[in-house]
Amino acid sequence: MGTILRNGQLLISGELVTKDVLIEENMIARIADSIDGVGHEVIDVQGKLVTPGFIDMHVHLREPGFEAKETIATGTASAARGGFTTVACMPNTRPVTDTPEVVQQILRKAKEEGSARVLPIGAITVRELGKELTDMAALKEAGIVAVSDDGVGIQTSQMMKDAMKMATSLGLPVVAHCEDDSLAEGGCVHEGIFSEKHGLKGIPSEAESIHVSRDILLAEATGTHYHVCHISTAESVRLVREAKQRGVRVTAEVCPHHLLLCDEDIPGLDANYKMNPPLRSRRDRDALLEGLKDGTIDMIVTDHAPHTAEEKQRGMELAPFGIVGLETAFPLLYTKLVLPGAFTLQEIVDRMTKVPADVFNLPWGVLEEGAVADIAVIDLETEKEVDPTTFLSKGRNTPFTGWKLKGWPVLTMLEGRVVWQAEEMNNEGARP
Numbered sequence: 001m002g003t004i005l006r007n008g009q010l011l012i013s014g015e016l017v018t019k020d021v022l023i024e025e026n027m028i029a030r031i032a033d034s035i036d037g038v039g040h041e042v043i044d045v046q047g048k049l050v051t052p053g054f055i056d057m058h059v060h061l062r063e064p065g066f067e068a069k070e071t072i073a074t075g076t077a078s079a080a081r082g083g084f085t086t087v088a089c090m091p092n093t094r095p096v097t098d099t100p101e102v103v104q105q106i107l108r109k110a111k112e113e114g115s116a117r118v119l120p121i122g123a124i125t126v127r128e129l130g131k132e133l134t135d136m137a138a139l140k141e142a143g144i145v146a147v148s149d150d151g152v153g154i155q156t157s158q159m160m161k162d163a164m165k166m167a168t169s170l171g172l173p174v175v176a177h178c179e180d181d182s183l184a185e186g187g188c189v190h191e192g193i194f195s196e197k198h199g200l201k202g203i204p205s206e207a208e209s210i211h212v213s214r215d216i217l218l219a220e221a222t223g224t225h226y227h228v229c230h231i232s233t234a235e236s237v238r239l240v241r242e243a244k245q246r247g248v249r250v251t252a253e254v255c256p257h258h259l260l261l262c263d264e265d266i267p268g269l270d271a272n273y274k275m276n277p278p279l280r281s282r283r284d285r286d287a288l289l290e291g292l293k294d295g296t297i298d299m300i301v302t303d304h305a306p307h308t309a310e311e312k313q314r315g316m317e318l319a320p321f322g323i324v325g326l327e328t329a330f331p332l333l334y335t336k337l338v339l340p341g342a343f344t345l346q347e348i349v350d351r352m353t354k355v356p357a358d359v360f361n362l363p364w365g366v367l368e369e370g371a372v373a374d375i376a377v378i379d380l381e382t383e384k385e386v387d388p389t390t391f392l393s394k395g396r397n398t399p400f401t402g403w404k405l406k407g408w409p410v411l412t413m414l415e416g417r418v419v420w421q422a423e424e425m426n427n428e429g430a431r432p
Helices: 072-081 100-113 136-142 157-170 193-198 206-222 234-246 256-260 282-294 329-338 345-352 354-359 423-428
Strands: 003-012 015-024 027-032 041-044 049-052 054-059 084-089 117-120 174-176 226-228 250-254 375-379 408-414 417-421
Touching: 003 049, 003 345, 003 375, 015 049, 049 345, 054 072, 054 329, 054 345, 054 354, 072 084, 072 100, 072 408, 072 417, 084 375, 084 408, 100 117, 100 136, 136 157, 157 174, 157 206, 174 206, 206 226, 206 234, 234 250, 234 282, 250 282, 256 282, 256 329, 329 345, 329 375, 329 408, 345 354, 408 423
Parallel strands: 003 041, 054 084, 084 117, 174 226, 226 250
Antiparallel strands: 003 015, 015 027, 049 375, 375 408, 408 417
């Protein structure tokens, strides 16, 4: 017996078309105008959007080591509720994901308790200290998909060049957190309007763009696939655009919060607006939107970074960097970018599915016959407020509390299995 998603709206060449989708075992067996339901479970999605499951190449699941903030179980449940079926977890755990044993532990936990597919990213340097390269070959054999010291930038050019050479020989992308500590140290917000108003140490744009510039030159020299984490400045966008035009193998990601907010929007000393990179200037935000539109920026990620309420209550200077994002990403993008006409629905969906799959050579991210049945069903009509108390993530640290949004996922399938569904789907979905 298979499962039919009845009366779904599928994006076909940019247009919404009503189709039925038949799932058998873990694959999409057929897509047609109408499929006979005899012998199959039928879920009537009643005209809701049916897309490939979203892919987030930048999340923090916090396990091992920081289970008070998040676990693999709660983080992937949060992902599933947000329509994500694949997430790549960053290595700044404790212990750091710098040995095969930690990679295997993460994969084992994800298999046992996960509601989404988990792709570990291994550390570039031992303990992320920037002094000694990890055994990338052993990490790759254990199951990593890329290397990164996310959370800290590689401070020396020689270390980054050595890392790129090693990663290139193994076919691993280098995913770089770009931050020059000599410029950023002690900063808690962007160096700009907000920092000046409140007398706070700022993090200048150059702290990011200097590393982007350096790393592009090193990528050009080594031939590595260089991927810029959570790009946030106009200068970084310009550098990536120019590098792509020269044929350098560079890709980039951007987060919803950097697309939708700037430092002028921070209402006060609320650490739920504290993330790294920080919310930049209006000019930077506009450059990010332009870069995403023209393809300079390849994909959208959340940089989902949960913290405890107690940690975030320490104030702007002392609280840790980071906000959660898995459960609000698509509603934010749909409501604030698609509905006003800045982006098409196809553009946003592609940058959350097909494009990250293509960039990282992953076999998911498409909704077609013969593909793995990773699927999200989304209600584009119902408007709801962002309410952190309902999150499945342990983290409640979001600046979007109270925002009224449309585009909420209502059902998520991983390899043909329902891993999350909203209560209304229990009531509406017909299951003969």
